[in-house]
Amino acid sequence: MSIHGKLPRRGTPDAANLLSNFVFPECKLSLESRASWKEVFFDSMITEYDARRLYWYLESRHADVFAVLVDVLNPWLRDEIDHAHGFAIIYASFSNISFDEVLLSAELRKPDFSIIDSIATDPLKLLVALAYDEIVTTHVYHRSIKTYDEFACSKLSSWIRKAKRDEVMHFFAFVEKAKQLYPHRLHEVSGMLDQIYRVDFEKESYTGTFVLDHNAPDFPISKEEIKSTILPAIIKKFVC
Numbered sequence: 001m002s003i004h005g006k007l008p009r010r011g012t013p014d015a016a017n018l019l020s021n022f023v024f025p026e027c028k029l030s031l032e033s034r035a036s037w038k039e040v041f042f043d044s045m046i047t048e049y050d051a052r053r054l055y056w057y058l059e060s061r062h063a064d065v066f067a068v069l070v071d072v073l074n075p076w077l078r079d080e081i082d083h084a085h086g087f088a089i090i091y092a093s094f095s096n097i098s099f100d101e102v103l104l105s106a107e108l109r110k111p112d113f114s115i116i117d118s119i120a121t122d123p124l125k126l127l128v129a130l131a132y133d134e135i136v137t138t139h140v141y142h143r144s145i146k147t148y149d150e151f152a153c154s155k156l157s158s159w160i161r162k163a164k165r166d167e168v169m170h171f172f173a174f175v176e177k178a179k180q181l182y183p184h185r186l187h188e189v190s191g192m193l194d195q196i197y198r199v200d201f202e203k204e205s206y207t208g209t210f211v212l213d214h215n216a217p218d219f220p221i222s223k224e225e226i227k228s229t230i231l232p233a234i235i236k237k238f239v240c
């Protein structure tokens with residue numbers, strides 16, 4: 001069944017247009033800085049790529065929850081596929097690896113969703129986890145704008161701004177869906193967020209789940225900052 005015409009129009013240009021004929025600009029980077037950017041582009045590509053795995057996992061393992069949320073998940077997945085595509089283009093050009101090899105490296109990883117099982121059984125908790133993830137990613141991309149701009153490449157500058165705009169829209173879409181479906185359960189959001197935050201920072205490494213990928217020593221926002229500023233801001237949006 002085609003879903004064309006059923007999705008809201010996208011608010012930003014897609015990767016294929018924004019990054020058409022993209023070639024990474026010439027730049028002088030130290031070996032250390034080059035390695036670090038390579039990791040940033042690769043990690044961005046794979047976490048964005050893993051949205052489809054989360055979608056398939058929900059569809060196959062939590063069909064009831066999936067059915068409740070599918071209308072908010074479809075436009076979200078369309079954007080995340082687009083983000084993965086864009087970061088794959090950037091990573092391939094930056095690292096001089098062929099595009100098909102880059103896609104293969106995203107494909108070959110094995111995800112482990114066991115950590116999500118306790119979250120995905122409740123549609124409200126899942127919406128809170130998705131909203132949490134989207135707003136943290138929004139902050140990460142926002143902080144990246146300055147460093148992307150240093151490449152003096154309009155396509156890269158537009159790309160990171162577009163990605164940030166999409167992520168903040170995802171945050172609001174998940175919050176709105178939660179408010180629309182569960183207006184009488186919003187007092188539970190604060191406790192749910194505490195649990196999601198704990199799970200995020202208890203696990204040792206990213207397991208290919210799209211959400212809960214923030215426990216890395218080089219992650220640009222600290223655990224403490226997420227707790228003290230981002231969590232209260234999320235709660236405010238759910239209860240206002």
Ligand SMILES: [Fe+2]
Nearest residue numbers: 048080083167
């Ligand atoms: Fe994304």
Ligand SMILES: [Fe+2]
Nearest residue numbers: 134166167170
């Ligand atoms: Fe997103």
